[in-house]
Amino acid sequence: MKAWHDECAVMGVWNDSEAAQMAYLGLYAQQHRGQESAGIVALSENGHVAHKGMGLVGDVFSEESLNHLQGLASIGHVRYSTTGESFVTNIQPLTARLFNGPVAIAHNGNIVNSISLRRQLIRDGAIFQGTNDTECVLHLLAKNPSDNLMACMKEVLPQLVGAFSMVVLSHDRLIAARDPYGFRPLVLGERPTKDGGTAFVVASESCAFDLIGAQLIREIEPGEIICISDKGLESSRFAESPRLAKCVFEHVYFARPDSFVFGESVYQSRQRMGEVLSQESGVEADMVIPVPDSGVPASIGYSRKSGIPFELGIIRNHYIGRTFIQPSQSIRSFGVKIKLNPQAHLIKGKRVVVVDDSLVRGTTSQKIIRLVRAAGAKEVHFRLASPPTTGPCFYGVDTPKKSQLIASKMSTEDIRKFIDADTLAYLSIEGMLKAVKGSVDEYCAACFDGKYPTGLFGLDESES
Amino acid sequence: MKAWHDECAVMGVWNDSEAAQMAYLGLYAQQHRGQESAGIVALSENGHVAHKGMGLVGDVFSEESLNHLQGLASIGHVRYSTTGESFVTNIQPLTARLFNGPVAIAHNGNIVNSISLRRQLIRDGAIFQGTNDTECVLHLLAKNPSDNLMACMKEVLPQLVGAFSMVVLSHDRLIAARDPYGFRPLVLGERPTKDGGTAFVVASESCAFDLIGAQLIREIEPGEIICISDKGLESSRFAESPRLAKCVFEHVYFARPDSFVFGESVYQSRQRMGEVLSQESGVEADMVIPVPDSGVPASIGYSRKSGIPFELGIIRNHYIGRTFIQPSQSIRSFGVKIKLNPQAHLIKGKRVVVVDDSLVRGTTSQKIIRLVRAAGAKEVHFRLASPPTTGPCFYGVDTPKKSQLIASKMSTEDIRKFIDADTLAYLSIEGMLKAVKGSVDEYCAACFDGKYPTGLFGLDESES
Amino acid sequence: MKAWHDECAVMGVWNDSEAAQMAYLGLYAQQHRGQESAGIVALSENGHVAHKGMGLVGDVFSEESLNHLQGLASIGHVRYSTTGESFVTNIQPLTARLFNGPVAIAHNGNIVNSISLRRQLIRDGAIFQGTNDTECVLHLLAKNPSDNLMACMKEVLPQLVGAFSMVVLSHDRLIAARDPYGFRPLVLGERPTKDGGTAFVVASESCAFDLIGAQLIREIEPGEIICISDKGLESSRFAESPRLAKCVFEHVYFARPDSFVFGESVYQSRQRMGEVLSQESGVEADMVIPVPDSGVPASIGYSRKSGIPFELGIIRNHYIGRTFIQPSQSIRSFGVKIKLNPQAHLIKGKRVVVVDDSLVRGTTSQKIIRLVRAAGAKEVHFRLASPPTTGPCFYGVDTPKKSQLIASKMSTEDIRKFIDADTLAYLSIEGMLKAVKGSVDEYCAACFDGKYPTGLFGLDESES
Amino acid sequence: MKAWHDECAVMGVWNDSEAAQMAYLGLYAQQHRGQESAGIVALSENGHVAHKGMGLVGDVFSEESLNHLQGLASIGHVRYSTTGESFVTNIQPLTARLFNGPVAIAHNGNIVNSISLRRQLIRDGAIFQGTNDTECVLHLLAKNPSDNLMACMKEVLPQLVGAFSMVVLSHDRLIAARDPYGFRPLVLGERPTKDGGTAFVVASESCAFDLIGAQLIREIEPGEIICISDKGLESSRFAESPRLAKCVFEHVYFARPDSFVFGESVYQSRQRMGEVLSQESGVEADMVIPVPDSGVPASIGYSRKSGIPFELGIIRNHYIGRTFIQPSQSIRSFGVKIKLNPQAHLIKGKRVVVVDDSLVRGTTSQKIIRLVRAAGAKEVHFRLASPPTTGPCFYGVDTPKKSQLIASKMSTEDIRKFIDADTLAYLSIEGMLKAVKGSVDEYCAACFDGKYPTGLFGLDESES
Numbered sequence A, B, C, D: 001m002k003a004w005h006d007e008c009a010v011m012g013v014w015n016d017s018e019a020a021q022m023a024y025l026g027l028y029a030q031q032h033r034g035q036e037s038a039g040i041v042a043l044s045e046n047g048h049v050a051h052k053g054m055g056l057v058g059d060v061f062s063e064e065s066l067n068h069l070q071g072l073a074s075i076g077h078v079r080y081s082t083t084g085e086s087f088v089t090n091i092q093p094l095t096a097r098l099f100n101g102p103v104a105i106a107h108n109g110n111i112v113n114s115i116s117l118r119r120q121l122i123r124d125g126a127i128f129q130g131t132n133d134t135e136c137v138l139h140l141l142a143k144n145p146s147d148n149l150m151a152c153m154k155e156v157l158p159q160l161v162g163a164f165s166m167v168v169l170s171h172d173r174l175i176a177a178r179d180p181y182g183f184r185p186l187v188l189g190e191r192p193t194k195d196g197g198t199a200f201v202v203a204s205e206s207c208a209f210d211l212i213g214a215q216l217i218r219e220i221e222p223g224e225i226i227c228i229s230d231k232g233l234e235s236s237r238f239a240e241s242p243r244l245a246k247c248v249f250e251h252v253y254f255a256r257p258d259s260f261v262f263g264e265s266v267y268q269s270r271q272r273m274g275e276v277l278s279q280e281s282g283v284e285a286d287m288v289i290p291v292p293d294s295g296v297p298a299s300i301g302y303s304r305k306s307g308i309p310f311e312l313g314i315i316r317n318h319y320i321g322r323t324f325i326q327p328s329q330s331i332r333s334f335g336v337k338i339k340l341n342p343q344a345h346l347i348k349g350k351r352v353v354v355v356d357d358s359l360v361r362g363t364t365s366q367k368i369i370r371l372v373r374a375a376g377a378k379e380v381h382f383r384l385a386s387p388p389t390t391g392p393c394f395y396g397v398d399t400p401k402k403s404q405l406i407a408s409k410m411s412t413e414d415i416r417k418f419i420d421a422d423t424l425a426y427l428s429i430e431g432m433l434k435a436v437k438g439s440v441d442e443y444c445a446a447c448f449d450g451k452y453p454t455g456l457f458g459l460d461e462s463e464s
Helices: A019-029 A063-068 A085-090 A114-123 A134-143 A149-159 A207-212 A249-254 A266-280 A296-306 A363-374 A412-419 A429-435 B019-029 B063-068 B085-090 B114-123 B134-143 B149-159 B207-212 B249-254 B266-280 B296-306 B363-374 B412-419 B429-435 C019-029 C063-068 C085-090 C114-123 C134-143 C149-159 C207-212 C249-254 C266-280 C296-306 C363-374 C412-419 C429-435 D019-029 D063-068 D085-090 D114-123 D134-143 D149-159 D207-212 D249-254 D266-280 D296-306 D363-374 D412-419 D429-435
Strands: A008-014 A037-044 A047-054 A073-079 A094-098 A101-111 A162-169 A174-178 A187-192 A198-203 A215-219 A224-229 A232-237 A287-290 A314-316 A340-342 A351-356 A379-384 A423-426 B008-014 B037-044 B047-054 B073-079 B094-098 B101-111 B162-169 B174-178 B187-192 B198-203 B215-219 B224-229 B232-237 B287-290 B314-316 B340-342 B351-356 B379-384 B423-426 C008-014 C037-044 C047-054 C073-079 C094-098 C101-111 C162-169 C174-178 C187-192 C198-203 C215-219 C224-229 C232-237 C287-290 C314-316 C340-342 C351-356 C379-384 C423-426 D008-014 D037-044 D047-054 D073-079 D094-098 D101-111 D162-169 D174-178 D187-192 D198-203 D215-219 D224-229 D232-237 D287-290 D314-316 D340-342 D351-356 D379-384 D423-426
Touching: A008 A019, A008 A101, A008 A162, A008 A174, A019 A037, A019 A063, A019 A073, A019 A198, A019 A207, A047 A063, A047 A101, A073 A101, A073 A162, A094 A134, A101 A114, A101 A134, A114 A134, A134 A149, A149 A174, A149 A224, A174 A198, A187 A207, A198 A207, A207 B340, A249 A266, A266 A296, A266 A429, A287 A296, A296 A351, A314 A363, A340 A363, A340 B207, A351 A363, A363 A379, A363 A412, A412 A423, B008 B019, B008 B101, B008 B162, B008 B174, B019 B037, B019 B063, B019 B073, B019 B198, B019 B207, B047 B063, B047 B101, B073 B101, B073 B162, B094 B134, B101 B114, B101 B134, B114 B134, B134 B149, B149 B174, B149 B224, B174 B198, B187 B207, B198 B207, B249 B266, B266 B296, B266 B429, B287 B296, B296 B351, B314 B363, B340 B363, B351 B363, B363 B379, B363 B412, B412 B423, C008 C019, C008 C101, C008 C162, C008 C174, C019 C037, C019 C063, C019 C073, C019 C198, C019 C207, C047 C063, C047 C101, C073 C101, C073 C162, C094 C134, C101 C114, C101 C134, C114 C134, C134 C149, C149 C174, C149 C224, C174 C198, C187 C207, C198 C207, C207 D340, C249 C266, C266 C296, C266 C429, C287 C296, C296 C351, C314 C363, C340 C363, C340 D207, C351 C363, C363 C379, C363 C412, C412 C423, D008 D019, D008 D101, D008 D162, D008 D174, D019 D037, D019 D063, D019 D073, D019 D198, D019 D207, D047 D063, D047 D101, D073 D101, D073 D162, D094 D134, D101 D114, D101 D134, D114 D134, D134 D149, D149 D174, D149 D224, D174 D198, D187 D207, D198 D207, D249 D266, D266 D296, D266 D429, D287 D296, D296 D351, D314 D363, D340 D363, D351 D363, D363 D379, D363 D412, D412 D423
Parallel strands: A287 A351, A351 A379, A379 A423, B287 B351, B351 B379, B379 B423, C287 C351, C351 C379, C379 C423, D287 D351, D351 D379, D379 D423
Antiparallel strands: A008 A073, A008 A198, A037 A047, A037 A073, A094 A101, A101 A162, A162 A174, A174 A224, A187 A198, A187 A215, A224 A232, A314 A340, B008 B073, B008 B198, B037 B047, B037 B073, B094 B101, B101 B162, B162 B174, B174 B224, B187 B198, B187 B215, B224 B232, B314 B340, C008 C073, C008 C198, C037 C047, C037 C073, C094 C101, C101 C162, C162 C174, C174 C224, C187 C198, C187 C215, C224 C232, C314 C340, D008 D073, D008 D198, D037 D047, D037 D073, D094 D101, D101 D162, D162 D174, D174 D224, D187 D198, D187 D215, D224 D232, D314 D340
16 A cells, blocks of 8 residues: 655657657656656757646647657656645756756756755845756756756766756757666666667666667666767766665565566565565464555565465455545545455455555554454454664655654554554565665665665754 | 446445435446446435536546435446447436436346337337437336336336346335346345434445445345335335346456355456366466456466466556557557566566456457567466357447457467467356356356347347 | 526528538627527538537537538527526527437527426426426427428427527428517528528528628518428418517617617617607706617717717726626625726716616616716716616516516606616607607517516516 | 737735735736736735736636735736747746745836847856746846845846836835836826725726726836835836837727826827827718727717717627637638628718728728628728837837738828728827827837837847
C-alpha cells in the first residue's frame, strides 16, 4: 500500500525523429514516479516547444499536442507533489531564454541547499516564478557569463548539494548529470531509429527503455556529466564523490519491479527481501498473503523459502477512479476496503502470514489486519520486507514528518499491539542490504538508520 | 488480457437511509462489469430522483449528486457498450411515469426477442427513446392495464426470452427477477443499517456486498421474482425453468475473483481450472508465468499442481489512462507492450509455461509470445484455462463475431503456429465443468460448444 | 428592460443543400426569442440526424456538429424556459421513430389543454420523456393509425387548443401549421440556392429571412397547414378560425424591430406607439431619454412628435456576461446599474421624459428613476409605450403571476408614487391598436384587457 | 464597427474591505478596453493573492475566486491581444517577490523602448516569462538596490519611453503613475466605504467610478506619480513633460460614451464631431442612419445640426456569441450581415447619410454600403466622424499595419469608389480637435497626421 511518493522521473532523447513521442512513452512507463504533472520540451527547428500540464501523462498529452512537439531531441518530466493551480509554474521541464539561447531543464531529486541559493539569487535581482529547486539551477545558469553551456554547468553543479539526476536541453545538445552521491538512478540507453540511425536515450528507470525498444547501455555515474550533440557523446566529471549514497528505498518500494536499478533487478531484490525475511523471522502458518500489489514479490520469496503456500488472499480492485468519494461514514476501514477485499472462504480458520513492503504510519496496516481478522483468520503474522522507518527523506522522496512515522516513537512490540497482529517482524538493515547485494557504504538508508550523507542546511529532521 | 465484455451489473437497496450511497458502492465494486455508463435512481419522498452519466462510477457521481439522491430505496446499473453521445438515452436505470406511478428498471443480460417485441410496440403507438432491450420491458409495463405492479410483472416477464437479471423500483417496492434459465448471476443479501434495522440488497455479484458490509443470503433462483416492500420480502415464480443455463464464462473470465458466483468461489474455480489444465496438458518447464491479471489464479493452480515455480515474468503497468494514444508506428506490438513488460533477466534461456484465461482472436496472444521470445525464452508453452471459443454469445456478453473467433476456423495446431508457441493446449469442456463443480445440464457453454439453450429469433449466429 | 420572455422561435428549410446551416442562421437571427436551448434536425440520406443542447445557438452548434447535419431539409428551434439538467429532454425539436417513419416536431406557443391530453395518453400507455406540450402532439401522431402524415396532422391538430406555430419534418416532407387564432407569427419565404434551385423557408419572424437572403412570400394563415415536398407546396386548412387573436405584445416588445410581424414593421409600430403616446400624454420637458435598448424606437417617435430632443441619456453596457455575479451588497440598485449608466452631465438640472416599452413589476422602473434622479434630473416623466399589464399570458409568453403584475393591484397614481416619477402615463389600448394598425377583433390583448380568446382548461389566471 | 482595439484598462483600490470586488466591478465597466484576459491582485494579510485568466471579467472571476481575494487593497487589469495558451504568462497584473517584498504591476499603454530594455536585462541574467513590456518594469525594479519602492519607481520610470498609465501594489502602498506625455487616461476618485471611511480608487476611465458609486476627483497628471498608503496620498513628479500627447482616438472610438476622458464627456465630443462633420460636409438627404453602435452619438449630432431626421435604419443583433461560425460560403457580406440588418422598408427609395466613427481597411464599410443599397437606398452618403487614418499607433492601440490602412494608399475619391458611396467625407483634423475642445499641442493624432511624439526605437512604422 502506497504512502510514500517519489518526486519525479526524467527522460531525454537525442537524434530521434520521434523524440517527443519517445519521451511521452518513457514518461508513461515511469508514471509511478509522479502523477501530479507531466511535461515535454522538444527541440524544433524554431527553437524549444513545450507542452505541460497537471495530471497523468495520458491526460496531459493528446495526439495534437504531441504532433506540435516536433524535433529530433526532447526532455520530459513527471512529478509528484501537492496539487493546486498555483503550482502550475512548478511543472517541469522549466524553460528560459538565456543570453546564449534557450535552455530547458528537469531533474529528479532534491537540492538541500536550494533555500539559501534562492535567497541569494533574489538579493541579486532574480525573479522566481515557482517554488521548486530546479528554478535555482536555471537562475544560476542565467547569471553565468560563459558562452559555453558545458562550462556553465560545470561551474553551477558543484554549487548544488543534495540529490539530482538531471537532464538539460539547449539549442544544440542534450546534457545529463547525476549528483556525486548518486542518490537517484539515471540510466543511458540507445535505440535504433526508423531511418537506420541511433538515438541516445536517458531515463530515471530502465523500464522506460523496454517500452520503446531501447537497450540499456549503463548507469550514468555519480558525479558524471554527459553531453550529447551532433559530435556524439562526451563524458566527464563535474565533482568527485565523497561517498556513494544510492537510495535503498528505490528497491524497497519506489521503482517498478521490471526495472534494473543500480545494476540490480528490482523484482529479484524484492523476492530476496522476502527470502531473507523468512529466514530472519519465520513462523508456522497455513498461507502467505501479499498486500497487493507492492507486497507480491516479497511474498513469493517468503513462500518459496518457507514452503508455506502463496495465495492471493486479498483481492485488489483496480478500478479506483481519481475522484472517488467516501459517501458513507458508517463503513469501517472504508479507505482500505475500497481497494482491498480479503477472501473469507480462503482465510477462515487459517494461520496467515501477511507480507507488505513497508510500514509508515501503521494505520493502513491496522485496517488491513482488521479486515483479515474479520474474514476469519485464526492467526495473523505481519511481516515487513524492510526495516522500521524512523526518519524523513531529504533527497527527493515525499515522506511524512518524523512525528508521523510510527517506528520513530514506538517499539516493535507496541506497534504490534497497535496494529493487532499476533506477531510482527521487520527485515533487518543487514538483511535488506544483503538482498540488494550492497554495502552500507554504497547505499543511503537514512530513513532507516538516520545517517544522512550530506549536511542538511537547516532543514529540520523532525519537521520535514 | 481482456477482449470480452460483460454488458452490465445491477444493484438494488431497500430500507437504508443511505440507499443511494450503498448503490454507488455496490456499482463501484462491480465496475469491472461495465465501464461505459452508470446510473442510480433513488426513491425520495417526492418520487424518483435519478442521476446518470457516461463514464466510470467514480466520475459520474459526485458528493453533490449523491446527496441529491435522497431516499430509503434505490436501484443502480453499470453498463458496457459502444460509446457515443447518441446513446445517452440508453443509460440505465430507465425511468417512466406510468399511469399507476413511477417505475425505474435496470437489468443485466440480453433479451433475444426484443426486436420483434419492439416492432409490435411501435405498431401500437409506443415511442422509443433508445435502442436497448430494457425499454421494451418498460413499454410492456406501460401498456398493461393492471393496478398491481407485481401482477403486471408476472404477465410481462414470461413474454421475454433470453437472459435477464432485473431490478425494478416503483413508488413502494423493490422487485428483483431472474430469467428461468439463470444465465446471469443475481444475489440477495442483507445489511444492518445505522439505525438498527435491516436493509435488503440485491446485486449481480457478491463482491458488492463485501464492500458495504452486507451478508450474502442466497442466489435469486432462475424463474424467481422477489418483491420487497414495507411488508417484507415475498418470493414467487413467474415461470418454470425449461433447463438451467448458468454462464460458465462468469467463472472463466467475467466475475471478480473475490465473488461467489452460482455458489462457488471464482478464485478457487480458476485455481482448479489451472490445476486440471496442468493435469490434462502438463509439460516440462522452468517456470509458470501468468498473463496478468486474468491469468494469475489459474497460474497459481497450474504451478501448485505441476510443481513448476510461479513467477511474475510479465509485469503489468497499471497506470493505463483512458485516453492513451499510440504516438509511434515504429514500435512493434505496441498495444500489448504498453501494458505488459516481460522480465528478460528472469526468462532468458528458460522454458516457460504462459497461462491465460482464454484466447479469442489470437492476435494478443501472438504479441505476448513475441515479447516473451524477444526476452529470450528458450521454449514457450501456451496454456489456456478454458476451451476453444467457437461461437458468439447472445445472452449479455459482447463477443466478437464468429468470424473473428480464431478457434471457429482454425485447428489448435494452426493456432499454435499462428501465435508461434512451442506447444499450445486448451482446457477441455469436461475439465472446465469439473473445475466449476457443475454439469453440462446446469451451465451454458454455448460459446464453447455451440449449444444455445433458447431460440435465437433470427439473430444470426455468424454475424453477432 | 426585459422582464417577459417569449417561449420560442421555429425555423424550417426545404430543398437546400445547406439546410442545417440555414436553420442555424435563422435560429441565430431569432435568438432573442429563446436563449435556453437550441436544436436542429436535418433530413439526411440515412434518416433524421439531430443536434441539440442547452445554451445559445452559437454555443450549442460547432462547425463539426453542423457538418454532421447533412441533408436537404431541416427544422430548428430555440427555446426560453427555466434551466436545469433535468430539462434536457425538453429541448426541441422532438423526434420519434413512428410506425410509418421518423418524425421531428417543433413549435412556438402554448397548448392550453395539454395537461388533459397528456393525462389521457398516459392512461393509454404512452411514456413521456419530458414536460413540454409538444410531446403530446408526438404521442397523438404515434397513436394515429393512418399511413398518411398529412391526414394524421389534420386529425391531430384540431384536438389542440391554444397557440401553436408548428413545423414538422418527416422522411419526405416539411409541414408547417398555425393555430386558428393566429396567436404567434409564422412566415413563409423562398431563397435561391447555390445550385440554381429554390428553397422554401419557414420562420417565426421575417428577420430570419434577411440574414440568409430569403424573400418573404407571406404569412402562414391562422388555421392553415402547408405541406412542402418534392411535389411542391400545398396549402389547406385544418380548422376554421373562430376569431383572430394575434399577439399584440409581439409588436410591443418581443419581436425584433427589423421584423415584419402580422404584416407590419415592428420598428415603425413602436415609433407610432411613441407618437401616439406623445399625443395622449404630452408634457413639457428638455429631453426624451429611452430606456435602452427596448425603449429606443418609441422614444424617437415621442421626440419627433413632441419636438423634444432625443438624447442617449442612459448608456447601456453591452458586455453583460452570462455568469455575472453581484459581488457587493453595498451598491444600491446594483442589478440595473450594471447595465445602465445615466449621464449626469447631460441630465443634471433637466426635465426629462424617460420612455420604456412596458412596466411589469415596477421594481426595475423604480431603480432606473432612482438612478436618473441621482444624476441630477429636475423632473422625471415616465412614459410607457403600452397599456398597464394586468394579466398573465397563456399563449406562449412566460409572464409573471398576476399577483406580481403591479398594474393588477395598484392604480396608476399609486404606481407613480411607488416608482417616484413626477408624472406617469401609459399608452391607451386604443392608442396601441391604432399604432399597430389593427382592431380589437384581430388582436389578442388579454394581458392588458383580460379577454382570453380561448377556454383555459383549468389554468388559473391568478396563478400562471 | 470595431476594427481597432485598445490594449488595456487598469484599476486600483485602496482602503476598501471589498477591494477586490470593487476592482472586479471597475474592470467590468471597462471591459470594452480589453476582452482577452483579466486579473486582480489583492493585498491580504498573508501577502499578495492573485486570480487571473483568459476571457471576459464575468467568466474569469467567480464568487469563490473573489472571496479568495481578501484584503483592503487591490489592482486589476483587462487586456486585449491575440489569444493563445502560450500567452497566459502575459496576463496582468504581473507579480514578483522581490528582495524587499512582493510587487504587483499593471499598465495600459505601450513602452516603445521595451525591446532594447529587455535585451540588456537578459544579458544581465534576467529570466523573462512572457513577452509583454510590463515585465521589463518588474525586472528593472528587481535589479534596483534601494529599500524604498517610491525611490525605485522614480529611478525606473524615467528609463521608459512611450505610453503607460500604471498601477503598482506593494505590501504597504498603492502607486499610480502616468507617462509624461499623458497618452492614456488615468483618473483618481474616492468612495465612501461601508464602515464610514474613504477609499481611493484609480481607473483608466471614469465610467468605472459610476458603477461603484465613486466620485471623480481629477485626472492623474502626465509625469505624475501618486503614492497612497496608510499615511494618505502623496503626489510628486518623476519627469517633466516635453509636451502633451493625449490620444484623440479615445474620444473618437475607444472610450465608453459615458466616460469623461481628459476632462471632456466622450458622448458630447462625439455629438460635436457629428455636428462639425455636418457643417463641413453637408448633403441633401432624407435620413441620417448610424452604423450601430459606435456611430450613434455622431449621427445624433449630425441630424441635429443638419435637420435631417435620425433613424435606426440598420438594426444591430446583440446576440453575437463568442464562437459564432460562418457556416455557409454562399452568403455575401456575411460577417457584417450577422450583426447588422438594414430595414428595407425604411430605406427604400431614400437618400441616406450613413455615419460611422472611422474607416480603417474599408472592407466593412464596403459591405455595409452594399447592404444598404440592396435594401433599396436611392443615394448613399458616407460620413466619417474622424479624419483618414494613415498610420499605425505605437502607444497602446492595436492597429492594423500601415499597408492595411486604406487611407495610407488611396485618395478619398478612390476610397469612395471602392466602398461604392455616392459621396464620402471625413471630418477634418481641425474639426476633430475643435470637437474635443483641444489643440494640436495637447493631443496625439499620429494615426491621422503621422507626427509621433516620441522616438520609435527602431519600430517600423510601416510594419506595425
